[in-house]
Amino acid sequence: MASVVDRLGTFDGVHRRNLSKLLALAHLEGPLSRARLTSETGLNRSTVAALATELVDLGLVEERAPDPTKRVGRPSPVVAVHPGVQVIAVNPEVDAVTVAAVGLNARIVVRERLEVDHLVTPDETAELVAGAIARWRRAELAGVRLIGVGLAVPGQVRHSDGLVRWAPHLEWTDAPVRALVEAATGLPTQVANDATLGARAEHLFGAGRGVDDLVYLNGGASGIGGGLVVEGRLVGGARGYAGEFGQNRPGISSAGDRRAPDGVLEDEVSRARLLEVVGRASADEPTLAGLLAASEDPAVADELARQQRILATALGNAINVLNPSLIVLGGFLATLAEWNPDALDAAVAAQALPVAAEGLEIRVAELGENRLLIGAAELAFADLLADPLAEQLVDPLVG
Structure with a gap:
C-alpha cells in the first residue's frame, strides 16, 4: 500500500x-x-x-x-x-542584435533592432540585452513580470547547458553567452540554435501549425540553418546540433552556377550575395525583399534564379531523406521562393523521388521576421509552461 x-x-x-x-x-x-x-x-x-x-x-x-x-x-x-507575463527574446547576428519582449500569447510587445558595425561579442550581447531591458522597464514594460530570456543564436548550441560551441559567422567558439546574459540581467536564460527555434515557432504558431512532419530552413545574415519536426516532435539530435543544412555541399549541375569552389550551401545560396547584387551592404529582411522585388536589373533576376536552382537541389535531397509533408522557408529563402514559386516547385519535383514528394507543400514562414524571436520566447517560457507552480516562476509583478 x-x-x-x-x-x-x-x-x-x-x-x-x-x-x-x-x-x-x-x-x-x-x-x-x-x-x-x-x-x-x-x-x-x-x-x-x-x-x-x-x-x-x-x-x-x-x-x-x-x-x-x-x-x-x-x-x-x-x-x-495574462498580458503582464512576458519574456525577452534575442537574436544576435553579424549585422545587428534584435531584442524583443514577447507575451505568453506569442505577441511581440516591443522590438528593437540594434545595428552593429562589427562582430558582436558574447559580452556585448549581454550588455545590449540588459540595456534594452532597463530602457523598457521605464516605459513599455513597466509593471510587467519578466520570466526569463531566450536566445536564438546562429550556430551550434549544446542543448545540455546552452554553450555555444561554434557560431562561425559571429566567430564565437565555446561561448558562455547564457551565463553572461543571466549575470547581466538577473533573469534565467536559455540558448538554442536560431533555425531550430524558427522551426519550433512555425510549427506551433505559423505555416507548420498542425503538421507533424516538416523541414524548416532559415536564411539569415549568418547563413542557412534548419530545423526538423518528425511525428510532431522537434528533432535536436544527440547533442542539439541537428539541422545544419547550410553546411552541406550542394550538387550544382551547371558549372556556371558555382561561385565558391568547394563551398557549402550557404556559400552559394547567400543573403550577402543578394545584398551585393542590389548594391547594399546591409538591410533587414523586409527591406531586402522589397529591393529585390522592385529591381528591374537583369543581374538581380539572374542571381535569384541561380540561387533558386541550387536551393531546389538541397530541398530535393531533404525530401528524399526525410519524406516530410511540408517544407517551410524563412528569411531570404522565403524571398527566393516567392520570386518564382512555380519554377522552384518544378525544380524540386524534378530532383525528388516522386513517391517521397507526393502531397508535399512548400510554404514561406508565416511569422515573418518575428519567427526567431517567437521561437526564442518559447524556449524561455518552456519551464513555466511545464510547471506553473515552480517556485522561481511565481514572483509578483515587478514594477
Whole structure:
C-alpha cells in the first residue's frame, strides 16, 4: 500500500500537470471558454474552474466575461493568458542584435533592432540585452513580470547547458553567452540554435501549425540553418546540433552556377550575395525583399534564379531523406521562393523521388521576421509552461 507521502506526491504531480495543460492550451490556442477547456482536457467542469482560478491567483491567466454575441445556454467565462507575463527574446547576428519582449500569447510587445558595425561579442550581447531591458522597464514594460530570456543564436548550441560551441559567422567558439546574459540581467536564460527555434515557432504558431512532419530552413545574415519536426516532435539530435543544412555541399549541375569552389550551401545560396547584387551592404529582411522585388536589373533576376536552382537541389535531397509533408522557408529563402514559386516547385519535383514528394507543400514562414524571436520566447517560457507552480516562476509583478 502506498504511503501518505507517495499519495500526496502523486496527487501533486497530477495537479501540476493539469495546471500545465490549461496554461498550455491558453498559450497555444488563445482565449478559451471554460467549457472548451473542459472538452479539450477531459477534466470535469469543477476541476477546470478550480484550476483556472488557481492560474488567475498565480497571475498567469485572467478570466473575462463571455462574448454575449456567442452565448448559447449557460455562459462560460473565458480564460486568456495574462498580458503582464512576458519574456525577452534575442537574436544576435553579424549585422545587428534584435531584442524583443514577447507575451505568453506569442505577441511581440516591443522590438528593437540594434545595428552593429562589427562582430558582436558574447559580452556585448549581454550588455545590449540588459540595456534594452532597463530602457523598457521605464516605459513599455513597466509593471510587467519578466520570466526569463531566450536566445536564438546562429550556430551550434549544446542543448545540455546552452554553450555555444561554434557560431562561425559571429566567430564565437565555446561561448558562455547564457551565463553572461543571466549575470547581466538577473533573469534565467536559455540558448538554442536560431533555425531550430524558427522551426519550433512555425510549427506551433505559423505555416507548420498542425503538421507533424516538416523541414524548416532559415536564411539569415549568418547563413542557412534548419530545423526538423518528425511525428510532431522537434528533432535536436544527440547533442542539439541537428539541422545544419547550410553546411552541406550542394550538387550544382551547371558549372556556371558555382561561385565558391568547394563551398557549402550557404556559400552559394547567400543573403550577402543578394545584398551585393542590389548594391547594399546591409538591410533587414523586409527591406531586402522589397529591393529585390522592385529591381528591374537583369543581374538581380539572374542571381535569384541561380540561387533558386541550387536551393531546389538541397530541398530535393531533404525530401528524399526525410519524406516530410511540408517544407517551410524563412528569411531570404522565403524571398527566393516567392520570386518564382512555380519554377522552384518544378525544380524540386524534378530532383525528388516522386513517391517521397507526393502531397508535399512548400510554404514561406508565416511569422515573418518575428519567427526567431517567437521561437526564442518559447524556449524561455518552456519551464513555466511545464510547471506553473515552480517556485522561481511565481514572483509578483515587478514594477
